[in-house]
Amino acid sequence: MSSYVIRGARLLGNDPVDIAFADGVITGIGTGLDGDEVIDGTGLVTLPGLVDLHTHVREPGREDAETVLTGSQAAARGGFTCVHAMANTSPVADTAGVVEQVWRLGREGGYCDVQPVGAVTVGLQGTQLAELGAMADSAAGVKVFSDDGKCVSDAVLMRRALEYVKAFDGVIAQHAQEPRLTEGAQMNEGPLSGELGLVGWPAVAEEAIIARDVLLAEHVGSRLHVCHLSTRGSVEIIRWAKSRGIDVTAEVTPHHLLLSDDLVRSYDPIYKVNPPLRSNDDVEAVRDGLADGTIDIVATDHAPHPMEDKECEWSAAAFGMLGLETALSVVQQTMVDTGRLTWEQVAQKMSATPAEIGRVANQGRPLAVGEPANIVLVDPAATRTIDARDTASLSRNNPYAGLTLPGEVVATFLRGRPTVRDRVLVTPLSTEGASA
Numbered sequence: 001m002s003s004y005v006i007r008g009a010r011l012l013g014n015d016p017v018d019i020a021f022a023d024g025v026i027t028g029i030g031t032g033l034d035g036d037e038v039i040d041g042t043g044l045v046t047l048p049g050l051v052d053l054h055t056h057v058r059e060p061g062r063e064d065a066e067t068v069l070t071g072s073q074a075a076a077r078g079g080f081t082c083v084h085a086m087a088n089t090s091p092v093a094d095t096a097g098v099v100e101q102v103w104r105l106g107r108e109g110g111y112c113d114v115q116p117v118g119a120v121t122v123g124l125q126g127t128q129l130a131e132l133g134a135m136a137d138s139a140a141g142v143k144v145f146s147d148d149g150k151c152v153s154d155a156v157l158m159r160r161a162l163e164y165v166k167a168f169d170g171v172i173a174q175h176a177q178e179p180r181l182t183e184g185a186q187m188n189e190g191p192l193s194g195e196l197g198l199v200g201w202p203a204v205a206e207e208a209i210i211a212r213d214v215l216l217a218e219h220v221g222s223r224l225h226v227c228h229l230s231t232r233g234s235v236e237i238i239r240w241a242k243s244r245g246i247d248v249t250a251e252v253t254p255h256h257l258l259l260s261d262d263l264v265r266s267y268d269p270i271y272k273v274n275p276p277l278r279s280n281d282d283v284e285a286v287r288d289g290l291a292d293g294t295i296d297i298v299a300t301d302h303a304p305h306p307m308e309d310k311e312c313e314w315s316a317a318a319f320g321m322l323g324l325e326t327a328l329s330v331v332q333q334t335m336v337d338t339g340r341l342t343w344e345q346v347a348q349k350m351s352a353t354p355a356e357i358g359r360v361a362n363q364g365r366p367l368a369v370g371e372p373a374n375i376v377l378v379d380p381a382a383t384r385t386i387d388a389r390d391t392a393s394l395s396r397n398n399p400y401a402g403l404t405l406p407g408e409v410v411a412t413f414l415r416g417r418p419t420v421r422d423r424v425l426v427t428p429l430s431t432e433g434a435s436a
């Protein structure tokens with residue numbers, strides 16, 4: 001394998017320095033370093049490979065929308081070296097067999113590590129616990145369990161799931177949506193939903209489940225993760241829970257950091273997502289929550305859908321938007337360029353902490369000698385006008401199309417092998433490395 005040196009890039013956005021790596025491992029950080037291949041890092045920022053705790057690949061079942069391979073390629077283009085693949089596939093990832101298949105497809109692709117998320121309940125049906133232990137014991141080593149797309153709304157099942165995963169240090173990632181309060185819901189409940197005549201999805205339907213779940217997590221002494229927080233009240237509940245010492249973590253998506261419900265005026269289903277885009281006040285609150293540490297991480301909720309499921313009338317359209325290839329740019333625009341986060345904090349919230357929550361040992365590691373060479377090189381001065389066709393994803397449901405966003409991924413390295421080079425996806429030289 002070639003050895004590389006990235007010369008003069010700003011490590012975690014701090015001072016320029018050289019970073020050298022060979023055989024998948026960082027071998028030097030300093031000045032005047034050498035390697036077989038030299039990359040000019042002038043003006044660029046070096047971050048650890050990003051880790052997404054919330055990605056939807058559609059394999060098995062909807063390979064027309066996304067496969068493990070194309071999702072991995074989109075991830076690499078976005079600077080990710082690891083993604084967690086949600087369980088709402090077809091068949092559902094509720095057995096050791098399915099999670100092992102997804103895990104293996106990720107390793108074979110070689111673009112990024114794909115850590116399967118196991119379903120909490122059989123078939124996401126919300127009635128019977130899935131084989132959590134068998135998935136944890138499988139080759140995929142599942143630590144994160146979620147019925148995402150659906151809420152584990154039964155309090156007894158949620159309690160049992162929280163108790164069960166304690167044995168192997170697992171975590172339940174909850175899609176917080178009280179089902180009765182959101183029957184037929186189409187958009188954020190507020191003055192606009194009334195005006196547009198669309199059934200509202202009230203903030204309380206998210207907040208009530210989060211409040212219940214943090215109390216359950218406290219009661220049974222388990223670890224809880226809350227997916228895609230989207231309201232001011234949710235941020236306040238998590239802040240309260242953390243102040244009580246409850247073991248809870250929370251994520252926000254790039255789209256909830258940037259976009260708000262006034263976009264729904266267009267009736268363009270590209271903006272239809274679950275939980276829905278919220279008010280500008282909620283957007284402010286999630287930005288503040290991410291900046292002050294109440295919200296631990298950014299996770300994409302990358303949700304590919306084929307054209308026919310998005311280019312139709314609003315109420316018939318699928319929920320979800322792409323996110324992997326634009327996440328870092330949206331975070332730069334909303335959090336870094338506004339002075340709310342440093343790049344070092346971005347590395348924490350998009351790499352170290354998501355890996356820690358998912359208990360992925362060899363990802364999200366610090367950029368230091370002896371550590372795996374999972375590295376992303378970013379050009380923060382670049383701007384790009386987003387083109388929905390310019391994607392590795394099989395889907396085109398990109399809500400940022402036409403917007404000009406800052407920042408571009410110049411290179412991504414997975415265990416020292418380039419998956420993106422000179423801003424372009426490259427074929428990994430080998431698919432070896434599954435055990436690293």
Ligand code: DOR
Pocket residue numbers: 056088148149150175272273274275303304319320321
């Ligand atoms: O918008 C969403 N899309 N929210 C979810 O919870 C599920 C996801 C999907 O699978 O498309």
Ligand code: ZN
Pocket residue numbers: 148149150175227228274275
């Ligand atoms: Zn969800």
Ligand code: ZN
Pocket residue numbers: 054056086148149301303
């Ligand atoms: Zn999701």
